[in-house]
Amino acid sequence: MKEKIKFVQGNEACVEGALYAGCNFFAGYPITPSTEIAELLAARLPQSGGKFIQMEDEIASMCAIIGASLTGSKTMTATSGPGFSLKQEAIGYAIMAEIPCVIANVQRGGPSTGTPTHVSQGDVMQARWGTHGDHAIVAMTASNIQDVFEITIEAFNIAETFRTPVILLFDEVVGHMREKLVIPEKEKLQVIERLRTSVPPGTDYHPYFPRKDGRLPMSDFGGEHRYNVTGLFHDMWGFPTDKPEIVHNLMRHLVDKIENDPKHICKTKQYFLEDAKTVLVSYGASARTALEIVNYSRMRDRKVGLLELQTIWPFPKEIVSKICNQAERVIVVEMNMGQVLELVRANVKNPEKVYLCNRYDGNLVNIDDVKNVLRVVEGRGI
């Protein structure tokens, strides 16, 4: 397949990314502003031998992609606000049973049905702590259509590498806006395939017995090996146990595999940070406004830079801490009441120098919003 140039929505770029990464199973329940992902995959998956199924609700959709993944498919679902709430219990199951899958949450305003057609970034903390119990999670985002495509591929790669659900935390503006997308030739971008066990059929296969490098080879469920899968704490055969040392070690394993590998998982984009006195920290659609302000400020010789987060969870603490500690002041630009603000404050020496520029009225943070906050915190008047 040759390189292709398209003019598409973020949601369509997500579909192209998923297909490039080898997604061959989607289960979902359509919900604005994520609907186009389901709609397009319904058309595209059957063309390449994949399966699309519209389930009765969001809970069933989440369970379906877990089951399909376990049998050997690369799977995803897409949702928003209320649907993301419903999926939380099953996301916890995928974390515990270590089943790779991708969940796109194109964020809209909440709580409840909120503002279905308007933008928000209010699910940052829900992505982290929506399911119960201690755990680690991966959540990634993007601010433009090309990045949506690439980060979706990355999400599938991380899901396979770490055997974990990965959340794509997009937003309505990026999901619905159209921009240029270049789809590279096959094999130009790295796609990580499922690691399957080399244990011969009829021999004992331990689904939760890690290799030397810590990875857990899988066996397509219902295929050559018999094994158990459960949401309970389990031993290396997959059978339930409440032995304290096994519970303790599994808990550590589930958290450490994600938290201990920030270099592999934590992605950021950095603009004009070398000499920045004011650092803007942003992500998703708000990072577009922030970047516009960085360009505007640089034209006026003001030393403003942007740290764009592409990985939200695990939170890129080290990068944020290093960059923000060098700056005189930090402004977090986001569309919620300060969810990433608190994370940045927790990871810098002078939290009182971290300010918030936000909106939670269903509109994209605009250029004047950021200009005004910048003027005030730089001491150039009110």
Place this chain on the structure above:
Amino acid sequence: MDSYKIVFSGSGGQGVITAAIVLAEAAVVYDKLHAVQAQSYGPEARGGATRSDVIISDEKINYPKVSSPNLLVCLTQEAYNKFSNIVMPGGMIITDPKYVVISKSDATQLELPMYDTVVEKVGNPICFNTCMLGVVVKISNMVKVESIIKVFESRMPQKFVEINIKALKVGMELVSK
């Protein structure tokens, strides 16, 4: 070239978003420009105020929404009342007198009988939005007509391409008059 900003507004179902997409896609895919198209709409399937923003530029575009457009198209009175004051100084508002009664504005206002002309010359009101697109293509002068036609050919069933090209030209001629 600076960036050129257009806001298309009207009612859900009139095709304002489709027209905006065709224009921006032509700019990006065939004219090798940068373009972003964003939209806002309510929870209704039909009716309600619909708006689509297009920015065309030779540079990368960051902020995707338009606060003060060079060109504003209003296809309903509701859209006109809501948006007519956002046009930038020296900008232009395009309306169809069949649907919009204009009031005083600092912007240049161009009233064109797009609906009646397209019905008369093409015989199908479904091309109303394409006729409006023809007007925009002619006035904005950012995107080649051939590029718009290429988008039609790549996106529409063959039988609709011809009447849409016709409607596009009707719109362009309306401006020339």
